[in-house]
Amino acid sequence: MPRRTVYICRDFMQTKLLDSIQQGLEAEGIEVIRGPEPTPGKRLVHEPASLDALFGRIEVMMFSSRSVCSREVMLAAPRLRGIVNAAIGVDTIDLEAAAELGLIIGNGALEENFLGMAEATVMFMMMLGYGVRRTEQSLRDNLPRPPSDGMWARMMKRRTVGLVGFGRIAQSVVALLSGFNMDILVHSPRAKAQDMPAGVRLVDLDTLLKSSDFVSVHVSLNAGSRGMIGEREFALMKPEAYLINTARGDVIDEPALIRALADKRIAGAALDTFAVEPLPKDSPLRALDNVILTPHMVGHTRDLMDAMVPTAIANIRNILVGEPPVHCRNPAVLPAWRARLARLAAG
Secondary structure, eight states: OOOOOEEEEETSSSSHHHHHHHHHHHHHOOEEEEOOOOOOOOOBOOGGGGGGHTTTTTTTTEOOOBBBHHHHHHHHOOOOOOEEEOOOOOOOOHHHHHHHTTOEEEEOOOOHHHHHHHHHHHHHHHHHHHTTTHHHHHHHOOOOOGGGOOOOOOOOOTEEEEOOOOOOHHHHHHHHTSSSSOOEEEETTTTGGGSOTTEEEEEOOHHHHHOOOOOEEEEOTTTTTTTTTTTTHHHSOOOEEEEEESOOOGGGGGGHHHHHTTTSSSSSSEEEEOSSSSOOTTTTGGOOEEEOOOOOOTOOOOOOOOOHHHHHHHHHHHHTTTTSEEEEEEEHHHHHHHHHHHHHHHO
């Protein structure tokens, strides 16, 4: 039996994680081929001339959000059994092509992943609402205590949160906010009103934007969501409202957001992800005083990192031996996947 062979991309934001996965697989006798390093600010798209050398013998591929797994990449791997991302997001994988080709996809849909992001989202809400940065700065600069009618902090109670998207992270945000006595609105084309938790209303996007004190984005990136929050949407938001984005940078029209923040058309924002990552040093976002910026790691806890490596290895191991990954992103493909494995076994 030929030696099992796995491809793992490179990613300057996940170097230690991916190296640890490689070491774990090699300790089990699996050959690992590594891809080229992506350029910061650009997703890596493989050159056609490189496909055969990189993927010709590969049985499982691992990609990240900075490396593209296209139909051409899949077709270049005749022995391919499945594709894995160590994180939750699979927006760089051509899901339609994977379904047509009978390829299973595993990801890191760990509780530590989606719950950590949910906790970080609520933290952002409270930091924005309570003006934590401004309060801290008043002490650092020895500013006089403001009069009682000049306090800027606002309680969460009786305020309105709008969640754009309603996957596991957004659902966990709802659970965490259950004790805050807040109004919670959700916009999600795939959700149904009867499936909403108690106290949560499903509304159209315009209603959510007009009504919410906090607008928090939790959608995956695709053709329909790219740039979905732009100039028109910011104009609908309340001047005292805040935007939170822990999803994908390209969901937001970043120049429009910068204008809205600079002109104080919205109160502020907390951003963990950007159109270009790492965030360029000359980005106008860095000069604004009403935005919290974190480098796409705000919910990446030590607990998550400890869990991601063994989970990714387990996903890969399962696919290699013909078992579904521990966390399967596309379970509808299972019958076609088993048929693909049978064809591969038949030679």
